[in-house]
Amino acid sequence: MSLFIYGLINSVILALYAVGFSLTYGISGLANFAHGALYILSGFTAWIFINSAGLPIGLAAVLSITVTALLGFLFYWVLLLRVRGIPLAELIVTFAAGVAILELLMWKGFYGIRYSLQPFIRGGLEIGNVGVDYQRLIVLSTGVILVILLYLFVHHSKIGLAFRAMAQNERTALSVGIESDWIGSLSLAFGSALAATAAIVVLPLGMMESTVGWEVLIYALAVAIVGGLESTLGMIAGSFIIGFGQVAAAKYIGPKWMIIVPLATIVLVLVAKPSGLFGKFKELEERV
Amino acid sequence: MEEAYRKKRLDRGIKARADTIFAVASSKEMFYLLLPRALPVVGLLVLAIVLDGYRAKVLVYACMYGLLALSWDFMASCGLFSLGQSLFFGVGAYLAGAMNHYLHWPPLVTLPLASLFGGLTCAALLSTVVRLRGVYFAMVTLMLPILIMKGIETTGILGGSHGIASLSPFPNDTFATYLAVIGFLFCLFAFRRIIHSDYGLVLMAIKDDDRAVMSGGINIYWRKTQALFISGAVGAFAGAMMTHHYQFLGMSAFALDYSILPVAAVALGGQGSFAGAALVSLILVPLSEALRALGGLRIAIYCFILIGSLIVLPEGIFHYLARKYHQFERTVEVK
Numbered sequence A: 001m002s003l004f005i006y007g008l009i010n011s012v013i014l015a016l017y018a019v020g021f022s023l024t025y026g027i028s029g030l031a032n033f034a035h036g037a038l039y040i041l042s043g044f045t046a047w048i049f050i051n052s053a054g055l056p057i058g059l060a061a062v063l064s065i066t067v068t069a070l071l072g073f074l075f076y077w078v079l080l081l082r083v084r085g086i087p088l089a090e091l092i093v094t095f096a097a098g099v100a101i102l103e104l105l106m107w108k109g110f111y112g113i114r115y116s117l118q119p120f121i122r123g124g125l126e127i128g129n130v131g132v133d134y135q136r137l138i139v140l141s142t143g144v145i146l147v148i149l150l151y152l153f154v155h156h157s158k159i160g161l162a163f164r165a166m167a168q169n170e171r172t173a174l175s176v177g178i179e180s181d182w183i184g185s186l187s188l189a190f191g192s193a194l195a196a197t198a199a200i201v202v203l204p205l206g207m208m209e210s211t212v213g214w215e216v217l218i219y220a221l222a223v224a225i226v227g228g229l230e231s232t233l234g235m236i237a238g239s240f241i242i243g244f245g246q247v248a249a250a251k252y253i254g255p256k257w258m259i260i261v262p263l264a265t266i267v268l269v270l271v272a273k274p275s276g277l278f279g280k281f282k283e284l285e286e287r288v
Numbered sequence B: 001m002e003e004a005y006r007k008k009r010l011d012r013g014i015k016a017r018a019d020t021i022f023a024v025a026s027s028k029e030m031f032y033l034l035l036p037r038a039l040p041v042v043g044l045l046v047l048a049i050v051l052d053g054y055r056a057k058v059l060v061y062a063c064m065y066g067l068l069a070l071s072w073d074f075m076a077s078c079g080l081f082s083l084g085q086s087l088f089f090g091v092g093a094y095l096a097g098a099m100n101h102y103l104h105w106p107p108l109v110t111l112p113l114a115s116l117f118g119g120l121t122c123a124a125l126l127s128t129v130v131r132l133r134g135v136y137f138a139m140v141t142l143m144l145p146i147l148i149m150k151g152i153e154t155t156g157i158l159g160g161s162h163g164i165a166s167l168s169p170f171p172n173d174t175f176a177t178y179l180a181v182i183g184f185l186f187c188l189f190a191f192r193r194i195i196h197s198d199y200g201l202v203l204m205a206i207k208d209d210d211r212a213v214m215s216g217g218i219n220i221y222w223r224k225t226q227a228l229f230i231s232g233a234v235g236a237f238a239g240a241m242m243t244h245h246y247q248f249l250g251m252s253a254f255a256l257d258y259s260i261l262p263v264a265a266v267a268l269g270g271q272g273s274f275a276g277a278a279l280v281s282l283i284l285v286p287l288s289e290a291l292r293a294l295g296g297l298r299i300a301i302y303c304f305i306l307i308g309s310l311i312v313l314p315e316g317i318f319h320y321l322a323r324k325y326h327q328f329e330r331t332v333e334v335k
Helices: A002-028 A035-052 A057-083 A087-107 A134-156 A158-168 A170-175 A180-205 A210-227 A232-252 A255-272 A281-287 B013-018 B021-025 B027-050 B054-077 B086-103 B107-127 B134-155 B173-195 B198-208 B210-215 B220-246 B257-269 B275-294 B297-312 B317-326
Strands: A124-127 A130-133 B005-011 B327-333
Touching (some): A002 A035, A002 A134, A002 A232, A035 A057, A057 A087, A087 A210, A134 A158, A134 A232, A158 A180, A210 A232, A210 B134, B013 B027, B021 B027, B027 B054, B027 B275, B054 B173, B054 B198, B054 B257, B086 B107, B086 B220, B086 B257, B107 B134, B107 B220, B257 B297, B257 B317, B275 B297, B275 B317
Antiparallel strands (some): B005 B327
16 A cells, blocks of 8 residues: 555656656757756745745745746757757757756755755645655645646647647648747746746655756656657656656665666666657657 | 958868878978877877876876767767766776775776776666667766766665775876876877778768668667777776776766766867867866866856857867868958
């Protein structure tokens, strides 16, 4: 029972990490290596809004999500636009920006026990005979709601449809008047906003550190590779495989082995099906 | 009508003459050809004699980063973009350190062994993902050193988070400096030679169009694994050399510095020429030592330099300099 509940929660956390990354990549083909850094950064903006500006938690959350989205948007127009279309340069620029953010935060001394977000509600309840605190339940419900909202948004709103058009065929999308740079920057903004949302609900469970930023990026990448990038179903499946795998490894072999799970899964999946579990043949051409 | 101008580039006369066998006919042309090749060799060897103490250490440091940058460039030449060059460095450092600490082998034995087995280990580790390319390969390489670092931290093997101190040093510092410089120069010229041989042409073709190479009946995965072995061995040599030079082995061997700086050096210097990577690492490393007082800000500054240079000078310093050396420019009217 505890395996099931904690596996579920762990999987949802991983899905939250990955959803922004895979959204941006799926739409504009932009691998945002600054994802983890944006995650941590939005945690700090939330902390500043709550503790320095004294705002209530809800408002602070909305504000920090907005700020992060704006940052992603600007990041596209100021830096990425100039290197768009050169995969290596895109990769280096996002990676360098991510490292720069994390190192600047470290330099500013923003790490440590003092800087941690409080859970929304303290306490917990028992499901079956397993104790779960409310924050984890909030994470769970946020994950579910987010996936539903995202599905509705992408399938039933104008921007969402433009997103899908861009993902399916960039040139055809251009020919019907969807502007590629505009959608690219919006996709990055959305990806950043999703990273910020994940940060605000997940960070109260642990510490804010630069290593967490790397962890988030790594898990997002692992989930994306296992599931097949740009496939939402694949992303969910990938996070469940890795999430349950990790909890099972921690329970039956020992917590030390948790970190081996994503890597082992990646290798296994690549050997069996190089385009990822739910990847389409188009990706096969690109990645293999 | 408005007058329009454009820049026209032409090869210098001496370049055209020196391209052929006639280069041996005059000392001027020979000098023109030799200068860019002799300059780094003479310069580095003189520096190795002149510098001592702390400055010599910086030189060794620069050569080690230079080796990492060269190995990055070599991998990039066959389309493998790595964000985790510290994997090679760390594997080499740990192999050499472990052999020295547990088996008490002297540095001169551990160094070649660590390079060889480091290359093999890295090639074996990454051969599982050699089917990936571009961004996907970069993702995996980024994960590997971080995961290994965490693995060492949690399991506590090989010294765990404390590391292993008091490894045996090289016989003396001058020897270490010369070893670093000669290794660096050897690698630079060897890579330049390899990449223009038939073997290197296949590697570069894999980068340009791997399907065409496959249809030529060449096993590209095997070739990529070979390239991984070569650059892995070079990176491992750098790691092994460094760990003996510092007489300390720790998790910092997998640190981010060793991944960022090579990428920065190649991006700044220009990809594919090796000389650019070598040149820029000789500039960046002393600069970074000068910036050491800034602490954590150092890496952030690197990142800004990296982003800036990619946007302003995408071709890289070396390609720019080479163009100036071989060609002249004039403005002509567009008719």
